[in-house]
Amino acid sequence: MIVNAYAVLAAFVGLLQLAFGLLVIRFSFDRGGIATKSELEERPYLLLLLSFLLIGANLASWPLLYSLLQSYVPSWPDVMCIYGVTQIGRGSLGSSRHLPWLLVTVQCTKPLLVFLGGSWFVLYLANRATRTAVLMPRLLRGLLPLGVVSVVDSVCVASYLAIGKQEHSLSAGCCTSQLADRSRVLSESLLGAGSHPWLTAILVLLVTGLCLGILTVIRGRVDHRRILPGLIAGALIAMPLGGLFLVEIASPVLLERPHYCPYDLIGEVPESVLGVVLFVLGGFSVGWAGVLGRWGRVEETQSVLPRLIGSLLFLGLFGYLGSMIMFIVEFSLS
Amino acid sequence: MKPPVSWWWAALVGLVAIGTLPVIGHWVRADDRPRCHFDGLVIDSAFRVRIEVESDSGTEFCDVSCARSWLAGHRSASSRILVTDEESGDLMESTDAFFVRSSIITNSITGNRWHVFGTRDRALQHARESRGRLMSESDHPFATHGNVP
Numbered sequence: 429m430i431v432n433a434y435a436v437l438a439a440f441v442g443l444l445q446l447a448f449g450l451l452v453i454r455f456s457f458d459r460g461g462i463a464t465k466s467e468l469e470e471r472p473y474l475l476l477l478l479s480f481l482l483i484g485a486n487l488a489s490w491p492l493l494y495s496l497l498q499s500y501v502p503s504w505p506d507v508m509c510i511y512g513v514t515q516i517g518r519g520s521l522g523s524s525r526h527l528p529w530l531l532v533t534v535q536c537t538k539p540l541l542v543f544l545g546g547s548w549f550v551l552y553l554a555n556r557a558t559r560t561a562v563l564m565p566r567l568l569r570g571l572l573p574l575g576v577v578s579v580v581d582s583v584c585v586a587s588y589l590a591i592g593k594q595e596h597s598l599s600a601g602c603c604t605s606q607l608a609d610r611s612r613v614l615s616e617s618l619l620g621a622g623s624h625p626w627l628t629a630i631l632v633l634l635v636t637g638l639c640l641g642i643l644t645v646i647r648g649r650v651d652h653r654r655i656l657p658g659l660i661a662g663a664l665i666a667m668p669l670g671g672l673f674l675v676e677i678a679s680p681v682l683l684e685r686p687h688y689c690p691y692d693l694i695g696e697v698p699e700s701v702l703g704v705v706l707f708v709l710g711g712f713s714v715g716w717a718g719v720l721g722r723w724g725r726v727e728e729t730q731s732v733l734p735r736l737i738g739s740l741l742f743l744g745l746f747g748y749l750g751s752m753i754m755f756i757v758e759f760s761l762s
Numbered sequence: 763m764k765p766p767v768s769w770w771w772a773a774l775v776g777l778v779a780i781g782t783l784p785v786i787g788h789w790v791r792a793d794d795r796p797r798c799h800f801d802g803l804v805i806d807s808a809f810r811v812r813i814e815v816e817s818d819s820g821t822e823f824c825d826v827s828c829a830r831s832w833l834a835g836h837r838s839a840s841s842r843i844l845v846t847d848e849e850s851g852d853l854m855e856s857t858d859a860f861f862v863r864s865s866i867i868t869n870s871i872t873g874n875r876w877h878v879f880g881t882r883d884r885a886l887q888h889a890r891e892s893r894g895r896l897m898s899e900s901d902h903p904f905a906t907h908g909n910v911p
Contacts, residue, residue: 508871648764685802686832696802699787702780742765746773750780757784 429592430503434496439589441489442582448482449578456572472564476552479571482578483545489585490538494694497531503593510691516593523591530588537581543712544574547719550740554724557732566723618688619676628677631669635748638662638714642745646738656721656737663714663744670707678755681762703754710747713740798824800832801872808851809868809878812844820844825868826861826876826903833904843904847880856904860885864894876903 429435455475497510507513517527548570555563619627641659645652674690682697683689693700717740724733796805799821811829814820815836823829826845833841843856862877862885877894879885889896897903 646765683802684797685799686835687802697787697791699783702783706780738765742769742773746776749773750777753777753781754784757781761784761788 429590430500432499434492434499435589438489438492438496438585441485441492442585442589444485445482445489445578445582446586448478448485449575449582451478452482452571452575453579456568456575472568475568475571479548479552479574482574483549486538486541486545486574486578486581489581490542493534493538493585498694500593509689509695511689514691517591524593527588527591527593530584530591534581534584534588537577537584539708541574541577541581543715544570544577546712546716548574550716550720550736551724554720554729554732554736557736558726558728560728562726562728563724570723618672624676627669627673631666631673632752634662634666634669635710635752638666638710639745639748639752642714642741642748646741646745652717652734652737652741653721656718659714659741660718663711666707667711670711674704678758682758684762697758700754700758703751703758706747706754707751708747710744710751713744713747716740717744796822798822798828800824800828803869803871806869808846808848809874810846810853812853814842814844816841825872825874826878827872827874830903845878848878849884850880852880854880861897861903862889862892862894863897864888864892866892866894 452475455471455478494510497513500513501507501509504512504516507516514528514531517524519525548567551563551567551570555561555567638659641655641662644650645655645659674693675688678700679688679690679693680686682700683692690704693704717737720733720737720740724736797803798805800823803824805822805824809825811823811826812820813823813829813833821832823832829843844853845856845859846853847859858880860879860882862879863875864877866875866877866888868874868877875894877885877888877892879888882896885896888894895901899905
């Protein structure tokens with residue numbers, strides 16, 4: 429166990445996630461146990477307040493995870509970046525063998541939590557616009573997956589923090605330097621050697637298509653119900669393609685060496701992290717618009733739904749455009 | 763559905779600000795020092811290795827081990843390898859150089875233990891003094907690339 433300021437902070441935030449997550453799960457299940465009228469009126473609002481705290485803790489825990497991993501880099505002489513930290517325990521026979529899959533899990537649950545939290549929040553905004561809080565049952569049901577994933581995430585983070593790491597050395601990693609006869613390995617390209625211009629072309633075409641689609645909807649030329657499924661499908665395809673682009677194209681170009689490690693961008697080209705965040709925001713915003721269109725549509729929300737969906741798509745357009753602009757400028761300077 | 767005009771203006775300002783960030787980032791990080799093509803470290807001229815592939819202008823590495831690692835991923839490249847004599851600091855053909863692997867680490871980050879000398883006597887002296895061994899023939903660092911004397 430390595431204790432530093434980030435580890436303590438991550439443990440604290442994880443504890444909050446666990447506590448709020450368990451409370452949210454309990455109250456979600458316990459809706460039948462309401463005895464008095466005042467409980468009936470107050471409990472949903474207590475639950476909503478808890479949910480806001482949970483969403484805040486989930487949101488804070490995402491960048492905190494990478495700050496924690498970055499703070500662990502100096503703990504091993506061979507590790508040079510976060511990728512090296514993610515390799516600790518690989519091939520180990522002790523309890524540290526669980527470290528790599530725990531990290532993979534939390535790196536998946538963190539964005540999932542942000543998406544689930546955002547989805548819940550947009551439903552909450554739609555519910556606020558109604559007179560009879562008609563979406564409240566859906567809001568309460570939506571808290572269950574959020575609570576469950578929060579608990580899973582916090583347990584994984586707590587396990588990662590608690591498992592001993594110092595006594596286990598690296599087997600290999602792209603950012604390690606056991607150079608005797610170079611057990612350090614260059615991080616492998618997932619697609620093999622080459623510039624892969626097709627990947628850039630497909631991604632640019634896809635993102636341009638998404639931007640044009642969003643623009644068409646928010647300018648009111650097409651009903652969002654007709655085009656939203658296509659936008660969601662496009663955003664779903666763009667996510668893994670964007671990740672592949674980040675590893676295969678962006679990392680080596682921005683780092684100015686054949687190094688396929690996006691973690692290095694955090695320290696060496698920090699502004700590119702904003703480009704990644706904007707791209708994720710673009711995809712998530714389209715997804716949130718889809719959630720709102722699917723689960724927020726009731727009689728009372730008919731009037732506010734187009735405005736809310738339009739706002740989310742506008743945010744998505746900003747995210748995609750910002751990401752594209754940032755990477756185009758970065759590439760032209762590199 | 764249509765966002766107000768003020769949103770478009772705010773977004774435009776935001777996008778312009780986003781577009782300037784990489785420029786500021788490059789300006790802040792401006793560094794003309796030559797860097798290793800393999801791991802990005804600043805190259806110490808005493809241990810520099812240069813690989814010229816056919817008509818290529820040349821790729822530079824911070825030491826022998828980085829050059830070997832890069833070559834391992836470019837096996838088909840028929841190349842000319844230039845290494846730096848630690849004594850004089852001059853670049854020389856790897857076929858003319860003498861390589862010693864010793865206990866002396868030239869770079870704490872890469873952990874390189876390869877040392878390059880222009881003369882056999884100096885290489886043997888370093889090997890004696892630093893618990894090293896003269897590496898030749900099949901032990902030559904670039905043996906698998908045909909760059910052996």
